[in-house]
Amino acid sequence: MEFMTGPSPISNAVAVLRCFSVDEPLLGVTDIAARIGLHKSSVSRILAILESEGLVERDEPTRRFRLGLGIIGIAGPLLADLDERRVAYPALRELAERTGETSALLLWNGSEAVSVEQIPSRHQVKHTTTLGTRYATTLSASVQVFLAAETAERVREALGGTDEELEAYLARLAEVSERGYAVNYGETSSEEVGVAAPVYDHRGEIVAAVLISAPRFRISPEQVTDLGKACAETAADVTRRLGGSPRAS
Known part of the structure; x- marks a missing residue:
């Protein structure tokens, strides 16, 4: 009996798909090959199969690839079946109308906050992201919400840094829990403000985070408190x- 000693073809195909991001939606064969450590001929074969299934598509002007609409077809049933997403939608819509800013729902995959629903701001200038966007930066408001429920050791793994930085961050997370919402006032992006609050299930566990994101020029430090309470x-x-x-705060 033979055993597989290297990455499987499926693993390689998944690695190719994960190369695409919001910041880099278009990638060439050489780009992808360098990132995942495969020969260009292997990447070309994988892309050809993914393209035939509609999971990637070619951008004719550049001859590079982007994710295809077939991805939505795969993810659609999952998104439609998420209780948190379905239940949160009307509340997010009301929040966006109330504050005038973008509202969103994020879930935790164990190491990242993932956007699964969003209601864009009514303003022409607004902050939005595509569904599926992942946040791992520990200063992101949504990541703070989820890490506030983790053990100190898990927080250490996510944060890295010195003991002093860990203690300061744990104190920040304690404030998040006490206040009931987290704040990111231009800390991950000088142009963005984010506030997030936890959603609990019937077991009392955090299962999601509600997020308000807005351009920083429109939100004063004094307004952050109002947005946090609304969130x-x-x-x-x-x-x-x-x-x-x-939870009472």
């Missing part, structure tokens, strides 16, 4: 809709 109220509403009990 926390919406998260509490979603929590109740999921059968959970909002």
Whole structure:
């Protein structure tokens, strides 16, 4: 009996798909080959198969590749079946109308916050991201919400840095838990403000985060408190809709 000693063809295909991102939606064969450590001929064969299935498509002017609409067909049933997403949608819409800013719902995959729903701001200038965008930066408001529920050792793994930095960050997470929402005031991007609040399930566990994101020029430090309270109220509403009990802050 033979055993596979290297990455399987499926693993290689997944690695190719994961190369694409919001910041780099178009990639060539050489780019992908360099990133995942495969020969260009192997990457070309993988892309040909993915293209035939509609999972990637070729950008004719540049001859590079982008993710195809077939990806949506695969992810669609999952997104439609997420209780958190379905329950949160009307609450997110009300939040966007109330604040005038973009509202979103994010889930935790163990190391990243992943955007699964979004209601764009009504303003012409706004901050939005595509569904599926992942956040791992520890200063991101949504990541703070999820890490506030993790152990100190898990936080250490995510943060890295010195003991002093860890202690300061753990103190910040304690404030997030006490206040009921997290703030990112231009810390991950000088042009963006984000506030996020936790959503709990019936077991009292954090299962999602409600996020408000806005251009920094439109939000003063004084307004952040109002946005945080609005975000926390919406998260509490979603929590109740999921059968959970909002935490007192």
